[in-house]
Structure formats: structure tokens, C-alpha cells
Amino acid sequence: MQPCRSTPPTCHPPPPPEQLAERMGITLLKLSLDEVVGTLPVEGNRQPFGLLHGGANAVLAETLGSTLSALHALPDRFPVGLELACTHHRSATSGVVTGVARPIHVGRSTSTSEIVITDEEGRRTCTAKLTCLHRDNRPG
Numbered sequence: 001m002q003p004c005r006s007t008p009p010t011c012h013p014p015p016p017p018e019q020l021a022e023r024m025g026i027t028l029l030k031l032s033l034d035e036v037v038g039t040l041p042v043e044g045n046r047q048p049f050g051l052l053h054g055g056a057n058a059v060l061a062e063t064l065g066s067t068l069s070a071l072h073a074l075p076d077r078f079p080v081g082l083e084l085a086c087t088h089h090r091s092a093t094s095g096v097v098t099g100v101a102r103p104i105h106v107g108r109s110t111s112t113s114e115i116v117i118t119d120e121e122g123r124r125t126c127t128a129k130l131t132c133l134h135r136d137n138r139p140g
Contacts, residue, residue, distance in 0.1 A: 021063045024056060028067065029098075036068040036101045042092050051091040057117055057126040058086050064101035065113040065130030072106045077134035079111065086128040095120040101130075109134050 024045055030037040038060065045056035062084055069079035097117050105112040110133055117126040 020059060024059055026060060026063055028064075031067065031071065033071055034102065036064045036071070037098065038064050038067075039096045039098050041096050042094050046093075050093055052093070052097065052125070054086065054088050054126075057088060057097070057128065058084060060097070060099045060117060061086060061101070061115040061126070061128035062130055064099045065115050065128070066132060068101045068103060068113050069111045069130075069132040069134070072103070072111055073132075073134040077108070077136060078138045079132040079134050080139060081130060082110070082133045083131045084128065086126055088126050090119075090123060090125050092119045092125050097125055104129070107134075 025041045026038055028036065028038045040056060040060045042052045045053055047053040062081055065084075066079060066081060073079045097119055099115050099117045101113045101115045103111060104114050110131060112129060112131045115126075115128040115130060116124060117128070119125050
């Protein structure tokens with residue numbers, strides 16, 4: 001495994017097929033120690049009333065925040081989600097939403113990120129906060 005601090009886009013092998021982020025259509029656009037940016041299509045991720053499912057926001061937020069934590073923690077430590085909180089401000093009904101994860105705190109044993117999700121008009125649809133625990137070894 002290559003150190004993420006030196007080459008973020010290639011710090012780990014690609015995930016195996018059929019992972020949740022792939023199934024939901026999440027695309028990572030930017031990987032850096034300062035921010036991770038990704039998109040999620042609304043189509044295919046709606047709840048029964050036609051709005052983007054709140055759980056889809058949570059998956060996008062955790063994907064981006066966990067990736068940001070991994071860029072900081074790997075290869076010495078392995079990040080796992082500890083707490084995720086999402087506040088849904090407005091609904092999205094079409095197009096894509098974009099999430100931007102930025103670090104609030106990065107330490108040896110934990111990291112916390114704020115993830116802001118916006119619609120295609122740039123309106124904030126969700127604000128999330130993810131805290132990850134940095135373990136000494138990979139779980140499982």
C-alpha cells in the first residue's frame with residue numbers, strides 16, 4: 001500500500017465491484033488532504049415521494065468523509081466510522097448533488113470532517129459531520 005500523504009489518488013487499490021458507493025452511482029472528482037469532492041445522482045436514489053433519500057445523503061457523506069480520513073490516516077492507521085450526523089436542509093428531486101468533505105480535526109486516533117452537499121443550483125441540501133476512529137489495524 002502506498003502512503004496516502006504523498007499520492008492521494010493512488011493510495012489504495014480500487015474497491016472490489018458491487019460496493020455501495022458504486023451501486024449508488026457515487027463518483028469521486030477530487031482527492032486531496034484539504035478536501036474530497038464527489039457526486040451522487042438523484043435518479044435511482046429517491047425515496048417513495050420522489051425526493052432524494054436522506055440515507056443517500058448519508059452514504060455520500062460517509063463515503064467522502066471516510067475517504068478524506070483514509071488520505072490522512074493510511075498506511076499507518078486504518079479509519080472506521082465512529083459517528084455520522086446529517087441535517088437535511090432542502091430536498092433534491094433531479095440531477096446530481098455534489099458533496100465536499102473538509103477536515104475539521106485530524107489527529108492520530110480520530111478525525112472529524114464536515115461534508116456539505118449541494119444541488120445543481122448550489123443550494124445546500126445537507127450538512128453532515130463524520131468522525132472516524134483511526135485503528136492500528138484493519139478490522140476483520
